[in-house]
Amino acid sequence: MFLGVDGGGTKTAFCLIDDDGAIVASARTASIYYLMSGIDIVEPVLARGVAEVCASARIEPADITYSFFGIPCYGEVLADVPKLDALPQAVLGTDRYRCGNDMICGWAGSLGAADGINVVAGTGSIAYGENGDRKSRAGGWGEIFGDEGSAHWVAIRGLNAFSKMGDGRLPRGPLADVLRARLDLTDDLEIVDVVLNRWQGDRAKIAALSTAVSEAADAGDTASADILREAGRELAAMVHAEARVLGFDSPPPIPVSWSGGMFTSPLLLDSFRQSLDGRYDLREPLFPPDHGAALYAARLANGPRP
Template identity: 55%
Template sequence: MFLGVDGGGTKTAFALLTGDGRLLATALAPSSYYLGQSIDLVEDVLRSGIGAVCGHADVPPEQISHAFVALPGYGEVSSDVETLDAIPGRVLGHQRYGCDNDMVAAWAGSLGAVDGVNVIAGTGSMTYGEHDGRGLRVGGWGELFDDEGSAYWIAIRGLGAFAKMSDGRLPAGPLRERMATHLQLATDLDLVDVVVNRWRGDRARVAALAHVITAAAADGDDACARILREAGRALADLVTATVARLGYAPGDVVPVSWSGGVFTSEEVRAAFREHLLDTPVDLRDPLLPPVLGAALYAARLAGRPLSPEAVDGLQAYATTVLQGGSHE
């Protein structure tokens, strides 16, 4: 029996799988994003969620063959890694587990835990890939100077386009009315009050405005469509860099999938695919949500990976299983 834990910025998901791919139980707990808070938060969340999922399945944690705990922010403060690595052992009562960043769960879910690359485009952006036993992260340096193609990146450029439309530096398009209505602006310049003064530039609230840019593009806004196409190309560049660094042999075709809300945009997906036309990749729709990916990765760490047939069978749960939140 394998436990997958998918940490997120809004909630943390837990799933127990059997070795033949049956889903025994799921549970949800609060966010496990500890940066800016106490690292003790992680242990509290794991105790709550593991207790719940084991209670639902009526099995004690000691009977879990292997677990994989995917945590947001893991590895981004090197001095915290040893502390984070020790926490699941205290909760589970054994050492049969692994810990890593939540990008690994997203990769394992999207590709069914087989070698290849997953690009994540949510609030932030990054890729994670594995090949021949080696894992690699590219991107994800944060919104101040990276995260190209992410929801935050799209939103910032959309806000800039709104300002230029208001000034007459760009022709006014559907974005101007959509943004003003969405934010209930009395005047265009109230945008500064909302985003800077009230929100204080909050990353998640700004990133959520990407939906407004996507909707305006669908209404025919040329500036917003350009932003989305640029996002797709930027995300494709992350994939290209990852493939190059993973050491695939010439002629190898690399499985590539994606996760995150940015990919709901048709403009982004089309530009992403177009920019990868000359790259030897096999673009695949995501198979499973990250929490099931985490459980698959637990089985892989145990040396008992699920069969392709069992992985295919898990797709029956893909749209109903409880999921963690705010993947980056």
């Protein structure tokens, strides 16, 4: 059996597949996005998920042929890489595994680990592509000055529009009522207390407000609809950049796919599709990222090591 682990900004998903690629067991635990919370949070979360998925498949961790651990931010803080690489050994009791960035899970799932480009837009956002031996990423520079088109990016823009509606710089639209109801506010300005004081700018809690932006857009809020359309354009810009870097500029059309919760917004997905200008072979995602991680583990075990 092969284990795939997809670490996201809101959760970590575990997927165990058999030799035929069929799912045998899956599990979900808390996020291992460790940049703010510290690397010590990672091992217990992985241990819980591996124990759960193995219990449900009635196997021991050491029975797993090969595993892939997709970890958010992997490779971005170079000093952490050896520490992260060592963690699964204690959890699995074997060295038959590989760690990498979680962007690989989305790519491997959406495109079946075949050449092409995948864009992830969940809590954060990033594009990853492979063309033969070439590998490249675009976006994914973090929520403070990057992660365009992600839930966090959309939520921050929604909060900004709310502030402008609050003091009259934007006409008051449905977003104001949606956010007031969601956060149980008695006064617009109380949102500062919630986001900055009570939440302390928590990344996942802020990102969750992207669904309020979608809800407001569905209710006719033009500012919210504009934010979601702009998100789609930003994500398409990552694809154009990847295509150039990967040297994919001649026919046949480059396979492109997507993964992550933000693509469940039809406004965002339509804008993404339109901004790709019909220049790519746009493919519906084949499998979710955790299943992709398990397929990648099988590929690492059987095929050439990337």
